[in-house]
Amino acid sequence: MDFGFTDEQIARRKEFSDVCKDLAAKRPAEYVGFESAYDNEPSWEYYKLCAKEFGKRGWLTLDWPAEYGGSGTMMDRVLFSEARGYYGVGGVDVFGIGMLAPTLLAAASEEVKKKFLPPIAAGDVTWCELWSEPNAGSDLASLTATAIRKGDEYIMNGQKTWTTGAHRADWAFGVFKSDPEGRPHHNLVFLLFDMKTPGIEVRPIPFTNGTHIYNEVYLDDVHVPAENIVGQENEGWAIVNLLAGFERSNIDAIMALIRQLEDLVTYCNVTKRNGQPLSKDPLIRNRLAQTACELEAARTLAYRVADLQNRNEMSLMDASALKVFASELGERYASLATDVAGPYGQVKFSRWAPLNGLLEAMYHECFVFTISMGTNEIQKNIIAWYGLGLPRMR
């Protein structure tokens, strides 16, 4: 049992940290929290700048095979994620880099890989995920949007929803019914398509705080070249499951929370209430310390998941446990941080807001992690059924 890093890894970590620290200094004031990159222009410009910088350095592809531009290891990717999370730097597309690229590497044809991986590696394109529909959320396989093969094209129709960043994305990956009459789980197709294709309409849905993060996407006779398929026609469900396995890596979010707690400690040390710094309040000390313990537990479990991945022993159970634990910790943290700040805990990004409005932003953004990427209840089903061997729900 060894939690240590090699000298090489320590050097690498410093390199990641130094660059992220520099980039953090360029972050615009409007860039508050995890999701705001999608919301406003300055934040989006900044996000693209970071993406380009990382692409140039080859850091978006650290754990890829060398022939596709890989220049490091799985652990390097973890260390890079930590640095980005800690310094609150965007620029790594959760959809393109985090989910699609590993899926393509594992399951796509050589042509698809050659066409789509290089722009992802360069940080040139942004992707969105067209999965959820108004009537198909957790039960994704019940979706109704279609993609019907006609000659060497698929024709897509239907509605998708909650699509994060659809209004920013260049490309999309989506899952559709290719055989509406077919057997469940054997009637879907997984497609890649340009968001500028005629027939796609993106309408904003306001998030709880009114920001523009996600969208509804309407598809009206959208033509997609059949060569943009991943996997086989009617067997898109296999790709969905493969991709979902890559969704739950949380180390950057955990490091972001660790950093936020550090900033909250500083805030409590310098902010006076009732004639003394908040940090002297035993209840606040106790609550912050509890959070620190839980964050360390989350961080060590993230290392456990990384260590398993590194040895190609991915454990669904550990990854699901990490997703549930870290995301619920995020909700508790949001509640704590906004409590501690008293009346200031409710203040949005403005001159009255402590920590640039981050506390208030967390109160909204915590749901990103508990609800999306398979709700926590679905994760608990996974732990119970596949991990603990309990009988599946009827």
Add this chain to the structure above:
Amino acid sequence: MDLTFNETQEILRKMARDFLITECPKSLVRELEDSEKGYSPELWKKMAELGWMGLIIPEEYDGMGYTFQDLTVLLEETGRNILPGPLVCTITSTFPILDAGTENQKKEFLPKVASGELILTTALLEAEGTFSASGIAVKATPKGEDFVINGTKLFVEMAHAADYIICVTRTKDGASPEDGITLFIVDAKASGISCEVIPTIAADKLCEVQFKNVLVPKKNMLGELDKGWPIIEKMLEKGAIAKCAESLGGMQAAVEMTIAYSKDRVQYGRPIGAFQALQHMMADLWTTMTTSRYLVYEAAWIESEGLPCAKEASMAKAYVNDAYKYVTRWSIRLHGGIGTSRDHDISLYYLRAKAADTAFGNTDLHRELVAQKIGLI
């Protein structure tokens, strides 16, 4: 980074698990709870033959020379099985001797600990029940070649069976409570010592020990005069991690028992484990155990590497205290009525969870230590 046990550890773990299953069945655990001694000398002897008391004592003092991390592997198993008796108090009492003992003291005590001849314990707490130096009032005053100890210690584990007691005394009213603390290795059979077992939740034989004009030779002073507190802090740090390892094993046992029971017990025509309300609770218990696990392993690794570990030790203890109680409380709930019977093994773990929580500092104490370490002024 490699978060798996090495070969030595795997062997140790398997050996300990197999040994305890045969040598320490739950019937013995209950028998020892009810007994006056609280441990089995025959079992103690067999454990000594396996080298457990001397596991982390260096080979030059007849120990096994294993690492601290290896010790936590063993303790995870003793916690999993439940092993009553003086193993943990003896081992944690060797920490101050290893850290601060003179060569003579090491030579005198450590080989006999390793061989199982000596049972040790540490007398720290007093009437206030605090783990901080301010609670230490038991006095030691110099007299010729000796010191004279007077006062009452409380919650001294297995003191009634111990051969030596490491007694934390006040030798000076210093500028701060930490200043003026001195440790002595006291012969538990010395005249003036009387001992009474306090009835506690896990029947783990925590004692009240009264010292009335007890003479202890100066050569038995452990560390320097008035400067003993940092030695105790270090002992509490390692002890906290050791206790966490035991608790982790206990959690594992409770979770496994609960899952197995839920697959077995049928109500409404199906195993109760098919009910989603219970599935999610069990997923939660497993998650609580697993988050505890890597927190404890990390602290054990840092300690083993000889790196500063106070923060991680306190984080682990604060977290695991709550986790063990939570997991065992819900394990009983998921068993229903039978879980509340003393005859069912699951209840044994629920009691240990409370005892473990108190040992080496409770949650609020360790959270306060964490608060200091994360920079709250």
